Every structure is written in structure tokens, then in C-alpha cells.
Amino acid sequence: MAADKGGSAVATSLLLRKNVSNLSGPELAALRDAYAKMMKITDNRGYNYWSGIHGVPQWFCWHHGRIGNGSNAQPVDLFLPWHRAYLILLEHTMRDQNAGAAIPWWDWTSLESHTIGVPKAFADKSAGGKPNPLRQAHIKVPPQFNRTTRRFPGSPSDLPAPGEVQALLALSSFSDFTSQVQDIHDRIHGWTGGMGVVGGKQVGGDMGTISTAAFDPIFYSHHCMIDRIWYLWQLQHGQNNIPSTYLGMTLTPFPLKVQDVLNIHSLGYEYASASAEVTVHA
Amino acid sequence: MAKKFVSPPIDLGLGAAGTDFTRADIHFRGVDHAGPSFEARVFLNNPEADEHTPQTLDHGYAGSFHVYGYGVFPEGPRTAAGKPPEAPAERYIMATEAVRRAAHQGKKATVTVVPVVTGMADGNRLDAPLKLDGVSIVTYNQ
Numbered sequence: 001m002a003a004d005k006g007g008s009a010v011a012t013s014l015l016l017r018k019n020v021s022n023l024s025g026p027e028l029a030a031l032r033d034a035y036a037k038m039m040k041i042t043d044n045r046g047y048n049y050w051s052g053i054h055g056v057p058q059w060f061c062w063h064h065g066r067i068g069n070g071s072n073a074q075p076v077d078l079f080l081p082w083h084r085a086y087l088i089l090l091e092h093t094m095r096d097q098n099a100g101a102a103i104p105w106w107d108w109t110s111l112e113s114h115t116i117g118v119p120k121a122f123a124d125k126s127a128g129g130k131p132n133p134l135r136q137a138h139i140k141v142p143p144q145f146n147r148t149t150r151r152f153p154g155s156p157s158d159l160p161a162p163g164e165v166q167a168l169l170a171l172s173s174f175s176d177f178t179s180q181v182q183d184i185h186d187r188i189h190g191w192t193g194g195m196g197v198v199g200g201k202q203v204g205g206d207m208g209t210i211s212t213a214a215f216d217p218i219f220y221s222h223h224c225m226i227d228r229i230w231y232l233w234q235l236q237h238g239q240n241n242i243p244s245t246y247l248g249m250t251l252t253p254f255p256l257k258v259q260d261v262l263n264i265h266s267l268g269y270e271y272a273s274a275s276a277e278v279t280v281h282a
Numbered sequence: 283m284a285k286k287f288v289s290p291p292i293d294l295g296l297g298a299a300g301t302d303f304t305r306a307d308i309h310f311r312g313v314d315h316a317g318p319s320f321e322a323r324v325f326l327n328n329p330e331a332d333e334h335t336p337q338t339l340d341h342g343y344a345g346s347f348h349v350y351g352y353g354v355f356p357e358g359p360r361t362a363a364g365k366p367p368e369a370p371a372e373r374y375i376m377a378t379e380a381v382r383r384a385a386h387q388g389k390k391a392t393v394t395v396v397p398v399v400t401g402m403a404d405g406n407r408l409d410a411p412l413k414l415d416g417v418s419i420v421t422y423n424q
Contacts, residue, residue: 055352055353059352063315063350063371064313064315064371064372064373065371075372144404176376179373179374182350183347183348183373184348185350186319186347186348186349186350187321187348187400189319189350189401190319190320190321190348190350190400190401191400193319193400193401194400194401195399195400195401195402202402203402203404204318204319204353204401204402204403204404204406205401207401208318208319208353208400208401208402208403209318209319209350209351209352209353209401209402209403209406210350210351210352210353211352211353211354211403212353212403
């Protein structure tokens, strides 16, 4: 799966990731089927295990990272490569359950998102007569968690506008880009998780903090959007446009280094070229 | 209302070009992200700013950054000691026009950071989500 030493290996057939709003009926059904099957597995092929890599209980994710303290602190920002590795390996695990599944991206800048907020695919309570596995999942991390995930999304008008992504793509330095794309990423986590009241007590939605965010199924499509933005930035500013000191760093706990995840074609996937929306009036 | 941060007057870092700089950033050092998530709204020369203050240049608004907190519970597990992601973060905002406006008022400015909580985990305290080690302003001439 990792790229050859020169980083030029290209998989013979590329998996196409699409905008969740453009998935066909069978594509969405395959995605739901894969998630639902993973959610029933309790070993390390299961949803609970994979979600637990990011925050509780394994805490491996990278966000605004640095190494060292005080005046010796150095920013080491593996946010983008770490999450790219996380998504591709989760996607492989998901496709073991249903080979027709691929992680779609959630375009939170779209007219649809600015109208209804969380896309219907993730918001519907049921699908095909069963509970929708994209709406919520069960968190089982003893002793703190044994409950279903929750969301209290904000107002659709508070989501980023398309121009904000265009501004990100115009940034020419990797350090500016990774800092600013993380900021939008952070904002979406807060927006999606939000704050609500359960049993008379104020609680946060799971997307809102690192601890439980990856248990909410929309997490992966939010990160697919972030990964796609990085890919679009790489097309404009260079695939290998990242500090050379990062290249040999391992993306723990995954058997990949930064240099292995710079070329998405080497990883076996591609993004659909447009996220055009088609509004169908009944 | 969550506790805000107000700096003493700090140097705007104006070089020989004076207010004719091409870019200005406000840097925040040692931003803790172990607790709840929040939006940090930044104002120049407006120490009275709060979460209801309009986000306009006229009110000194310079921009905001978002902290996606670990949501670590007071008595709960933390990342293993020394693991990089838990270390406090370095953040900055690009705030060229707000800094230029402040520079026309003087060579120093106060920086006020108003946290607005956006996410929490069970057990997180929400009264003082913002903890940071320091703030500085950097201007660039090209």
C-alpha cells in the first residue's frame, strides 16, 4: 500500500471518493452497510476500535502538534498526513466489509449545507427500514463511555463559505496552509458537535472534542473534505510541498511515514473532479 | 461568561517601513488545548470586548482562531507524558488590516482574547477554557 521509494508507484485502479450528496442509491447503501457491519465487530476490525485510535482510549491523533517545551518547542504539524493515513486504512477496513464502499466528503461550504446543515445522508434517523448507521454510533470505552453519540449542530449560516476554502488554496506556504486549514477544521468540529441539554444537564456533542469525535460517523466525511482540500492545494503548490524534516516521521500507530502519504494515487484513491450539486424538485 | 485574556500594551513590531507593512500576524504561544473547544475572538485596543462585541474593525476585531480541545476530563486519562499532540499549541492569525489600524494609533496595542465555548466533554469546566503563555505581533515588509 505504501508508495515505492521514489513515491511514483500508482495503483492500477483508483478508488473514487465522491461528495456525499452525489452518491447514488447503491453507493450510499454500500457505505451504510460497511459502517453497520463494522459497528457489530468487537475486535480490531470493528468501528469502536478504529474510532478509538483518534481520541479515547488510544489518543494517537495529531492537531497543532509540537515537540519540546518552552524555548525549545518546535512546531511539528503532522495533522494532514496523519489523518490521511487514518482515513485510507479505515477505508480499507471498511471495504473488507463491503467492497462497494468509499468514504465520501461532506462539503460544508455547499448550498445544501448552508441550507440544511448536516447532510441528509448523516441526519436521517433511518434508512431502508433500519436505524441509519451514519447518524450515530455506540461508544464503548470503559469506564467513561457506554452510550450512543450525539450532535447539536449550529446554524447552517455559520458554516464556512466557499470563498474561505479558496483563500486557503491561495496560501503558498505549507505552514500557513496547514495552520489555516486546521482552523477551519477545528471550527467544523465545534459546529457539528455543539452544545445541548440532556436530562437537564448541559453536554457537548461528540464531534466537539478530540476525545470522542471519531465515534461520530460524520467525522470521516469531514476529514475526507479536509483531505480533499489538501489534495487540491497539492495540485496547485506541489505534492511534496512539506518540510523535508517531516518526510521520515512515522504516523504512529500506522505503518506509514509522511513520505508514503503525499501521493493519493499511490495510496489507491482519487477525488471526483467536481462537487456539483443537482437539486431535484419533486 | 468564560474568562478572557487581556495583554499589557505590546510592541507592534513596526520596522523601518512603519505602517507600510505587507502582512501582520498575531501569534499566541502555548495555547492549551487539553480541555473544552472554543472560538478565540481577538481584539486590538479593546480590553472591554466580550462575546457580544461586534466583530468589526471599528471595534478592534482582528480575527479569531478555533481550539479543538482534547476534552480531557479532570480526573480522566491523559495522553502519555511527552507525546507531542498534548503539548500546548502555537497559533496565529493573519490580521494585517487590524494591526495597521492599531499602528496608526500608536506603537503598542493591547490584545484581548475572548473565548466562546463551542464544544465540551463530560466533566469539562467552562469558566476558564483559555490558557496561553504569551502573545506577540509580527509584521512583514515583503
